[in-house]
Amino acid sequence: MTALAVERLVHDFGGLRALAGVDFAVARGERLTILGPNGAGKTTLFNLITGIYRTQAGRIRLFDHDVTALKPHRRARLGLGRTFQITTLFPGLSVLDSVLLAVQGADAIRFALHRPLTAYPHLFERAETLLGEWGLLDRRDVLTRQLSYGEQRQVELILALAGSPRVLLLDEPTAGLSPAETAAVASMIRRFSRDITVLLIEHDMDVALELADRVTVLYQGRVLAAGTTEEIRRNRQVAEIYLGTDEG
């Protein structure tokens, strides 16, 4: 079953063509890495899939739904979650409050305005379970802006998981992390439920190829190559434009 499919996606920024007709599909439970050099259109692709940019041409399907015209929050409620390349958290809120917001966003009570949040203990239970599961329970009362960068990246992942997404887009989850922090985040992603379909933008080749079942390589707004990690490793064209050649 196809979890996410994009068809003939085109996106221009003024005169600059960021995506020039991208097609791909991800099966349910699959882990797909999007590779590509800077400017290949990876983050643009994520912004289109999540609805932050309006689709100019092409179609996006999420399971049985055509989400091309839906607003970001409607797509999120259909089970689409994401993290951001530039950490996008709630700097002035504690870790627990942040996770509570994420849990509440996927709950029907998110619009209640006549009762205190504490009247909904199931939200607190879920938030604390998540923090316990991912090892941040002892940091629950710390303000997000006081966390280390590595911890902030972990909170990004927890917020994205809190809505029980069916498809999760991770935009460079290990960017800027030390090797130890990278390993921690990578092992977190490896532990994600196999029910979650994961789309990953990653610059760290080891992480990218280790976590993925399949790889799609973007280059100048087009799909240059797609295949299993082994096929991509052996692809000479990919090696030249992205990995650099031995001769170079």
Place this chain on the structure above:
Amino acid sequence: MKQRALVACAGLVLIALPLLLSSYQLGLLTKMLIFAIFAMSLNLVLGYTGLPSLGHAAYFGMGAYTVGLLAVRVVNNFWIDFGAGLVAAAVTGALFGLLALRAQGSYLLMITLALSQVLWGIAFGWRQLTGGDDGLPGVPRPDLGLPWSLAGGLAFYYFVLVFFALVVGALWVLIGSPFGRALVGIRESERRMEVLGYDVWLHKYVAFILAGLFAGLAGGLFVYYTGFVSPAYLSIVFSAMALIMVILGGAGTLLGPALGSAAIVILENVISTYTQRWLLILGLIYVAVTIFAPAGLVGIVRGRLGSRAA
């Protein structure tokens, strides 16, 4: 716990204090409470949701003009006049929200300013209806059919205090609710809230309407207080005053704006006895606060309490 005790003390003081005050001082205290409601209403959008507005007097003034016009020209019935004032303010919030919430940051500031100036222009220019810049005098105090006449300063003070308590209670519930938490989330990161499944626009819009409603409530009370409406109630001076009260007291805190209101009303009263240049000094206060105490009076108090505990 400490917080609750503090709020209970403040409540007792507000109930008992009037018995010790001269009628002039009682008038100032009443004004403080009315402007506290006005500032708290702005705080809902500015402090909690992170939407700067330089046109908040629009809703205050709409509430004020509706109450004043109905009371003077149509029927002097509190429930009809005041109810209509609240509706008018909320509807204005709903209309302006549709137009203004397309913009962000300083553009939002400009649009809200422009929209409120339109209302000011109408109030100023439409002399037959509003009396133009002469204003609309002779708005009587409401008659609720109570044994006490609200014409007296003390009875009117308690009348305002009831509304103040109701608004504080309503905002307290609202801020602690899932909806209120979501507003804070939007202030901290709109983008993140969108991808978490929140309809950010709708949250902002509802906040805008509620802020308009509470501002209109303050405006209605102020008309009864002064017995008079003028275009000044819709002016940028009133908008800016509310903004300074919120920032001086502490944006994004429930009672900070009430403190800001108290401080500004007292300062205005004291300084105006020495000089005509009150607005100049208000501007200097604003600059000083944003530079030296960005978290406002509440921030200063919290800092003190925090350092003592440490």
